[in-house]
Amino acid sequence: MRLLTTIFFASAVLGQAAESAAGRWEGSAQIPGGELKLVIDLSQDSGKGWIGSIIVPGFGVKGAPLTDITVKDSEVAFTLKGALGNERAGQAKLKAHLTADSHLAGDFLQGGNSAPFVLGKTGPPQVELPPRNTAVSKELEGEWKGEYELTGYTRHVTMKFANRGVDGASVECVIIGKKTNNVPVSLVTQEGDFLSLKSDEFGITYEGRFRNETGEIKGTFTQGPFELPLVMHRAP
């Protein structure tokens, strides 16, 4: 009986913490010389556990995903994915706890620095989910080849498109220059004849239009400041 009561109370407390952590949280971290505004959305997804995203006004960060989210009792922690971090500074993290007066207070950790923050709940969560791959049309499925020139070298590009049902399309992208680069494609979308590929890891995008009359994809390859024409043809 005592065990059941303990389990009941424990789950009730956990449930309460979970409920309390879910929401839109707004406030700021106090960094030297100013404050860093933060808007954090946390929510529970039935299938995936906790999901979240962050907005940092003034830093161009809108809806960056949160990863490694843990909510245990009143303790909350998560990592920022793709925002306010790089190879040298590492990934930014927030470690916090739910206070008795319903705030989320803790430390913002970035680049080896730490700053205290306090956030108040301002409404229900508006978690921004990362964009998803769409399917590609039948005409695009299969292997395509093209080339572009950068800094005096020709780069040979191969793209293989395959549809994966509800997950949309997948793309294998290989660029061969001085060495062979397998480019991880983070997003592929097609709307009408407009095709778009993006690799977050390589900072590469390819956008082009499929021309039915010529059977080619005429587009632009972009990497940092370089924008180069890239026409893809169906592989023989």
Next chain:
Amino acid sequence: MSASRIALALIALFSCATFVPAQSMFRGDPAHSGTYSGQGPRQFHRVKWKFPTGDRIVSSPVCQDKALYFGSDDGNIYAVEAETGRQIWKRPTGGPAPSTPAVANGTVYAGSYDGKFYALNALTGAIRWKFATEGERRFEARGIHGLEPKNQTMADQYDIFLSSPVVVQGAVYFGSGDGHLYALDAASGELKWKFQTGDVVHASPAYANGVLYVGSWDSFFYAVDAMTGKEKWRFHGGEDPLIHNQVGFQSSAAVVDGVVYVGCRDSNLYALDAATGQEKWRFNNEMSWVITSPAVTHGQVIFGTSDSSLYHVLDAVTGKSVQRQQDKAYLFSSPTVVGDVVLIGVLNGTLEARDLKSGEVLWEFQTEASKQNKGWVLTSDRKFNGPMFYYSSWREAPIVATERQFGVGGIFSSPLVVNDVVYFGSTDGNLYALE
């Protein structure tokens, strides 16, 4: 169907029927009158919602089918539910997006500092086509505004807007930092023609009777045939070869009853004959820029000034002053007239609602950033506190100063009113909905 479901369906139908549609481009219509139908909000009750983005919002919201569309300097074009402030989609571009979108036939058109012009599916944000201009840039000049060193070419930190498109009869028109006025096929994005001016075009073209009207930073204002791209006439505004402060058209024109009304950095508000370009009158503002795009209604022209921070109402026929109100800070936001109310944003982070007839302030709203007044950028009565943020004309100091000046939640955005709700963006990164 149960009684409750029928009731819900009726409520939904009723709410659709009462929703005022289509405020779908900058200044409300192709001629940019800045005047909207409906009742003006004479009282402020509360913030209905605010939508945070990752950087300042200079763009003005437009509305179509219960969705608001606008750009943010965080590089995204957004679609947000007008009722709830919930995001419908966002479309990243390659640079800040201070252009006001136009919506037509299910497509959202907007420009970005990445030098591309976008056509997006209004429902999903998916790219329909993308057009590459010859590249964006801000107006620049040697020793501009008296900045030092005077032999250094510097970008104008007050060149804050990008040209907003106008969509008419299957074509979309916009200006670019590459000095062109562009005409593209609205469906395919194919270039119809481009018209070369002598410098940056960040004003937005107005359209009336088959003619486009737009000014350039080359000091000329142009009338261009919308079908052919041929120049019909040009008007020469003032020049300032010494410090390039009193030159260029940043204001977008309003064309009403055969007259073009446009502000200029040479400190004049001009009235020009739309057919010939002949000057009808000018109203001088004594070295103070006219950046705002004038609103024209009931035979009156309403606009604001920068340094002198004056709210003016002129007689549209004679150009004589009808009313003049002293504001507290620079006016870059173009006034919006709804019924008997004029809404205008102020760079000190205040949105004002004024009575059209008397000019009296009916209510005002101050952004949080303005209240916080970081670094005492504002005086206690909300004027710009120059000594606390503008301490040097040398090198990068003026740029830092301007960033601080814009950091008090300033309002560049032109307000939009739909169903008594006022929408506008702020440099604090929020799109506000007030009711």
